Amino acid sequence: MISQPQTKYQPFRGVSLPDRQWPNNHITHPPIWMSTDLRDGNQALIDPMSIETKLRFFKQLVAIGFKQIEVGFPSASDIDFNFVRLLIEQDHIPDDVTIEVLVQARYDLIERTVESLRGAKQAILHLYNPIAPAFRELVYKTDKAGVKGIATQGTTWVKALTEQAPEVNWTYQYSPEVFSSTEIEFAKEVCDAVVDIWQPSRDNKIIINLPATIEMNTPNTYADQIEWMHRHLNQREHIILSVHPHNDRGTAVAAAELAVMAGADRVEGCLFGNGERTGNVDLVTLALNLYTQGVHPNLDFSKIDQVRKLVEECNQLPVHPRHPYAGELVFTAFSGSHQDAIKKGLAVQKPNDIWQVPYLPIDPADLGRGYDAVVRVNSQSGKGGVSFLLDRQAGLQLPRKLQIEFSRIVQQNNDSSGKEMSAVDIVALFEATYLTQPDWIEYKQSQINTLADNRQKIDIQLIYNDSPISISGIGNGPIDAAANAIRSFTDEPLEIVDYHEHAIGEGSAVTAVCYLELKTDNNNTRFGVAKDSNIMTAAIKAMLGGINRKVAVAA
Numbered sequence: 001m002i003s004q005p006q007t008k009y010q011p012f013r014g015v016s017l018p019d020r021q022w023p024n025n026h027i028t029h030p031p032i033w034m035s036t037d038l039r040d041g042n043q044a045l046i047d048p049m050s051i052e053t054k055l056r057f058f059k060q061l062v063a064i065g066f067k068q069i070e071v072g073f074p075s076a077s078d079i080d081f082n083f084v085r086l087l088i089e090q091d092h093i094p095d096d097v098t099i100e101v102l103v104q105a106r107y108d109l110i111e112r113t114v115e116s117l118r119g120a121k122q123a124i125l126h127l128y129n130p131i132a133p134a135f136r137e138l139v140y141k142t143d144k145a146g147v148k149g150i151a152t153q154g155t156t157w158v159k160a161l162t163e164q165a166p167e168v169n170w171t172y173q174y175s176p177e178v179f180s181s182t183e184i185e186f187a188k189e190v191c192d193a194v195v196d197i198w199q200p201s202r203d204n205k206i207i208i209n210l211p212a213t214i215e216m217n218t219p220n221t222y223a224d225q226i227e228w229m230h231r232h233l234n235q236r237e238h239i240i241l242s243v244h245p246h247n248d249r250g251t252a253v254a255a256a257e258l259a260v261m262a263g264a265d266r267v268e269g270c271l272f273g274n275g276e277r278t279g280n281v282d283l284v285t286l287a288l289n290l291y292t293q294g295v296h297p298n299l300d301f302s303k304i305d306q307v308r309k310l311v312e313e314c315n316q317l318p319v320h321p322r323h324p325y326a327g328e329l330v331f332t333a334f335s336g337s338h339q340d341a342i343k344k345g346l347a348v349q350k351p352n353d354i355w356q357v358p359y360l361p362i363d364p365a366d367l368g369r370g371y372d373a374v375v376r377v378n379s380q381s382g383k384g385g386v387s388f389l390l391d392r393q394a395g396l397q398l399p400r401k402l403q404i405e406f407s408r409i410v411q412q413n414n415d416s417s418g419k420e421m422s423a424v425d426i427v428a429l430f431e432a433t434y435l436t437q438p439d440w441i442e443y444k445q446s447q448i449n450t451l452a453d454n455r456q457k458i459d460i461q462l463i464y465n466d467s468p469i470s471i472s473g474i475g476n477g478p479i480d481a482a483a484n485a486i487r488s489f490t491d492e493p494l495e496i497v498d499y500h501e502h503a504i505g506e507g508s509a510v511t512a513v514c515y516l517e518l519k520t521d522n523n524n525t526r527f528g529v530a531k532d533s534n535i536m537t538a539a540i541k542a543m544l545g546g547i548n549r550k551v552a553v554a555a
């Protein structure tokens with residue numbers, strides 16, 4: 001990089017629009033969407049799609065709900081020409097879907113393009129030519145009149161040639177390519193001239209598409225340009241104003257949103273932002289941004305993983321794991337405080353209430369994604385995430401102090417392995433720590449009787465050192481009695497500091513889980529955990545579990 005970038009690059013200022021209105025506007029309904037995956041997306045691929053791949057992609061776009069789909073550049077290649085023919089001849093185009101094709105302003109190419117569309121019920125013919133200063137000077141070696149002439153001549157040819165195919169219900173689209181860096185008055189002049197030739201009406205509107213072929217500055221700059229055109233174009237009522245933002249500065253989504261606020265009716269882009277260089281605007285993000293504002297985009301991404309997989313296969317390009325809404329990791333929290341907040345939010349979120357789960361701008365379930373991936377545990381995680389996974393995976397709802405104790409054990413494990421732990425790993429570690437300790441004292445069975453003074457007597461059979469042992473205790477309740485019985489046998493102080501239990505499962509498969517915090521010497525407490533179909537047995541086993549753990553750790 002050079003130390004004085006101003007000697008090499010100059011700022012782009014766009015149009016002066018001090019009375020701009022767009023900042024006060026809100027998007028209250030979706031724009032007309034146009035997917036150009038099979039054209040602008042395809043032309044940017046290392047290996048452009050085959051006809052079969054294009055057809056797979058086309059069907060997916062239709063299933064998502066796109067009503068306008070640019071399917072190729074039929075005058076450029078046999079694949080694109082034959083693909084258009086296949087769509088028409090094999091009747092793959094639903095009645096409410098219009099295919100679109102792109103062409104340069106060259107007679108022979110337009111002729112071939114019209115030929116490719118013969119027999120279609122409806123079609124959008126899209127003509128473009130670059131009109132910006134650098135293109136006029138460097139590429140076309142002409143002036144403003146020259147590029148305007150290419151646009152008007154092209155439009156005249158399109159008009160004449162499409163009239164020869166009256167079976168097609170034609171819509172004409174014109175793009176002043178590189179609109180984003182064209183003098184705004186000149187862009188209007190060219191578009192007005194095209195509109196004059198085409199003679200659109202309220203019933204047969206022309207699409208004027210204003211591409212940010214190269215993104216020039218902050219997205220407000222583009223919004224100003226679009227609002228200016230929206231306010232100044234002749235015959236605006238006969239025009240569908242369209243935008244086609246590219247993502248050179250990484251702000252295409254913002255540019256498209258602001259452009260819609262500025263008056264655009266239609267947005268062209270690609271799924272997951274594929275396209276030339278840094279891509280076209282990402283239609284998935286745009287649509288779901290709208291959805292999270294309570295506006296249905298009229299596009300269905302309720303199986304987003306399936307869509308992502310298909311697009312990755314067709315484009316032979318991966319979608320980034322952090323891609324908004326669709327990336328593999330976007331609904332995953334590794335860090336402790338995020339996990340804690342998500343866990344608490346999910347616990348109180350009711351299905352029909354306004355969505356309020358912290359850190360999750362959208363309910364993953366709306367996109368067909370599960371909650372399993374929401375919380376993942378590595379060395380950055382805390383008790384919230386660990387206990388969330390224990391609950392999701394095994395139905396274990398640990399009391400707070402045990403959450404803290406066990407998350408430290410998980411942390412030690414992570415620190416030594418340096419790896420992420422799956423929910424299965426965490427449950428296994430929990431079981432190894434609390435439920436499957438070596439059986440120093442093994443529970444066999446027990447019986448409880450109520451005495452004449454209403455106190456409870458318990459008789460417990462144990463196995464200790466491979467020998468059966470019977471112990472008894474009396475107490476105010478069964479747990480007190482069991483604690484007295486065990487205390488007499490171990491000759492240890494045994495105080496129950498906290499008792500927590502819950503059921504897992506339903507009906508005859510229900511299991512009780514008991515978590516006891518035990519004081520087994522003067523200063524320290526220790527958790528004993530056990531599961532059993534009988535709640536009392538679970539409590540006795542939990543006491544023995546706590547003692548077993550003390551012994552196991554001390555040994």
Ligand SMILES: CC(=O)SCCNC(=O)CCNC(=O)[C@H](O)C(C)(C)COP(=O)(O)OP(=O)(O)OC[C@H]1O[C@@H](n2cnc3c(N)ncnc32)[C@H](O)[C@@H]1OP(=O)(O)O
Nearest residue numbers: 040043073075076103104105106128129130140150177213
């Ligand atoms: C921003 C965009 O995405 S625009 C779309 C770009 N997509 C593509 O180009 C993909 C498909 N294109 C192609 O395969 C080829 O360009 C073809 C087959 C259509 C044409 O190929 P060629 O005839 O070799 O021409 P090429 O594409 O190199 O274009 C150069 C010529 O076309 C002229 N030209 C380029 N674009 C246009 C246009 N939109 N309108 C009129 N003329 C144009 C150039 O001035 C140049 O003319 P010259 O030969 O007299 O100097």
Ligand SMILES: CC(C)C(=O)C(=O)O
Nearest residue numbers: 128175177178211213
């Ligand atoms: C043809 C036009 C719309 C285009 O693809 C662009 O300018 O990026």
